[in-house]
Amino acid sequence: MDYGIMFQEENESMKERFDLSMERIGQIISEETVPQPFRDYFVRTASFIRMMGEYLRFIESGDQKKASIEVLKEWNRKLYEDILPGHKAALGGYEKSYADPAYAAARLGEGYGRLFSYLYKEIRGDIVFVHENRMKDITILNETFIEIYNMFEDEIPEVSTVKEVLYWFVSDYTDHTVSYRVREGLDPSLSFAVDIIKNYDLNDLKYLYYFGEYISDSELKTASFLNSLPEETVRLMANTYTEGYCRGFEVMGRDLKKKGMVQIRYELGFERMVKYAIENFEALGLKIILCRAAVWTVNTNAGRKAGYYSTSPNRQYEYDHRYDEAIYLNKAFKDRKAAVLKVAYEEYKELAAAYAGPAVMETFGKEGFKPVNKPEANRLDLKQEKLAVEMSNESSRILKQYVPGDETSFTIIAFPVPEIGEDFEKIFEETIAINTLDYEKYKGIQQSIIDALDEASHVEIRGKGENRTRLTVALHPIGNRDRETNFENCVADVNIPLGEVFTSPRLTGTQGTLSVSTVYIGEFQFKNLIMTFENGMIKDYGCDNFENPEEGKALVKQMILKNHDTLPMGEFAIGTNTTAYAMAQRFGILDKLPILIVEKMGPHFAVGDTCYSWAEDSPVYNPDGKEIIARDNEVSVLRKEDVSKAYFSCHTDITIPYAELDSIETIRPDGSRVSIIEDGKFVLKGTEELNLPLSGV
Structure with a gap:
């Protein structure tokens, strides 16, 4: 199935709700019914959502594919500028953004700041949802944003009241957000990224901007470098990667022929190698799963990414939001998520049975990250820490029930990225030698x-x-x-x-x-x-x-x-x-x-x-x-x-x-x-x- 029409029926059913929500959000920008300092938050967030509406039209009209790389770079900058470190952004960047819980707390107070910073971080997921044509995800975020805005029009609600709205938003939509995450990790028909790699000229680096991720110099330089390598070199890299995957099944005494899909996980910029790896896996009769790293907080794992992703625009931003689940994590939510996972894996059990395991490509060479522990960021209390551990263990048990560990395998390989320094090309060459x-x-x-x-x-x-x-x-x-x-x-x-x-x-x-x-x-x-x-x-x-x-x-x-x-x-x-x-x-x-x-x-x-x-x-x-x-x-x-x-x-x-x-x-x-x-x-x-x-x- 063409990925472009994958969500056509769902999107048509959501169209009226989506249009109404976008119209209402457009009105918020010019209204003065909410007092400061909260009005500033709602106006700036509504402006971001409206910009995402403009980008959606840019994609749907076909203009994205016609645009020059300079235009795509400018759009990418606008989409990510307010979470870039201040020295990289023209308008103050992260330190002046509600995505920063310290800034949000300074403007709105610590209680409201934590909640609104979390909500804005979730709304920034629109960047992905627009690219992947996921209208429902955008709409449910819009409606929640409007619901909270309406509360502030009447009077300033208690922090606990806002928190309750967010709790029920996350809990009620878990059957959508968590279920879709299970599906995208197992279903090769969700071919958004595979289609980009297969269908576009990888020598024209415009394709990188089609993924909807932050594109830094690292991705551009890596892709350019791979394009400069002889075909036999890139094929050697891909062959080492896929042969290692097959050998893992042999060593473990498992039958790869019984499986139907492999999930490729990698960092953007390596598409030329990934394309050859796709060819190798498909020659073995395996379909390709390429899902991006989790977007919704309910599916993320602190300090760990599984899927495809790009260089982080700001590692402090990710660190500040690593425990946003503190807003909604309690025993009732833990039990609900486990129940939704169970239902989702049961629904996709045939896909799960055919899943062979991940083929992972890591990168190295980035500068060390020195995080700042901000007291304004969400954090788990002792009870929530124990619940998080229990939730992780329950999730693993459910996964292993449907994807038994003794029936799958994996492989992991690593390559340097340009940030490693002026010896990048020599280090890359020696890394290939080490891998073989x-x-x-x-x-x-x-x-x-x-x-x-x-x-x-x-x-x-x-x-x-x-x-x-x-x-x-x-x-x-x-x-x-x-x-x-x-x-x-x-x-x-x-x-x-x-x-x-x-x-x-x-x-x-x-x-x-x-x-x-x-x-x-x-x-x-x-x-x-x-x-x-x-x-x-x-x-x-x-x-x-x-x-x-x-x-x-x-x-x-x-x-x-x-x-x-x-x-x-x-x-x-x-x-x-x-x-x-x-x-x-x-x-x-x-x-x-x-x-x-x-x-x-x-x-x-x-x-x-x-x-x-x-x-x-x-x-x-x-x-x-x-x-x-x-x-x-x-x-x-x-x-x-x-x-x-x-x-x-x-x-x-x-x-x-x-x-x-x-x-x-x-x-x-x-x-x-x-x-x-x-x-x-x-x-x-x-x-x-x-x-x-x-x-x-």
Whole structure:
């Protein structure tokens, strides 16, 4: 079906409501029935909505496709200018926008400011809804805006009254907003982005503005750079990506032929590679799902994006609104959302059964983000934090019921973006080389490490210099070493580039301190992150991102613990990709690499679920035929009694780079020791070749 007529029937049924709401909003701009300072908010927000009406006509008339790139750039600037940092915007930008909760609170008072800033942020979703022709989404926002405006015409309502209207707006429309999010993640007929990539000339960068995302120099430069590469190079990138996806099914013993769709997730600018990847997947009989990162707050996840997206116009804006759900999150809403999710997945269960899993492309190279904690921003109280955790766990259980983890796979690959600096093209070239390292060579080297680890009951990891890591990791007992192993030999399949051996450690006996000077977790660069473990569970934590240690602790809890009070160590791994590490050191970009690459550059530890969560009962085998038995730990095994106690819906990797590493030693049951790494260098027999890239570092 043509995406352009996908919503024709729904839009026709909404047309009268839409037209009436737009007419009423146009009147608000010139009315003086609401007193200041609230009138300013309503007028400015109504003006934004009217501008979106103008842009809708621009698209529907066909003028968008006829327009020059200069015209499209100007429209993009107008759509996003009021959330750009002030120094990037002509009219003051974010710091003078009601999208900024600090500005909104200063103008309207803290109670009203939080609510109205949230509402304006939701209304800014019109940019996407206009591009995707989603008339219902625009209309329900318009009507809610008008309802609140009408309240202020009579008298100034209490903050609690406005909050109640917003609560029922979110709750009542959950069956639309949440259900559509489920559908767009599973239904290849929603082909808005696929149509752009397939049908437009990717050498004409106008196409980037058709997505409805903020288009920065990064997207334009990335797309131009990919267009300059030889076809065989871009096809190699796409082939590595799609072959890794297929190999993941093979390694996990799952049948890709039983599946019908794959979801591609990426950052705009890489369309030329994505186009070749689409061709590869379609040749395998897979239809393509390309849904953008969530727009409605009810579907977002703090610090995490799933879908396609562009460079953030303002990361502080996203940070300020990460907990807007505080406005409506209570037990009744949690239960309603779970019920809507269940109904939605039941409606789309045939699509869910055919879903093969995501193929993810990450980027790296952006400057580190230093967030400001604004007291005016919405935040969860302790009760809401627990409800958010429960809601996340319930959502995961529903998802796994319809998309079982032991029937799907995934792959992840990463490439640099131009912000990484003047060596961008050289770094890009070396990243391609890193992503295509010799599978067979690393498989053999890593097997030497696994053989030594399988003789051990514990592993000790020590940092050097200012790194305070002192960890003992307990391993599962192996009954038959000829047929069983603790560690998976990870080469280039689901995680590209290759280069690690990993296990789910035994929690009892796993203890000590984990320290790292800098690490990226999602959008955030943590400074001097530290965690202590007791019997495999996080006991304490902190970081130096803020002068106030409590703010640092809160950031760790939000972004790493995902608001849990504690998490288990779900993974211990040893990275072997010294080639990637040498590249990072040579270009001075270690602090800009994503965890996907960094985790291959030293020992790493994941907190949260194990690597085998929701699929622990499915056998997994290494290339040598041995079964990996360490798929459970003392927490995940609780699924057999109460599944709600077994999973945390998160898995976050933290790596110690070789430069901060003193030693990794195995401890056998008889107390004897075997060194794998000493002074940051591999010393175990069979691993000597891994030191060659380090010789010049």
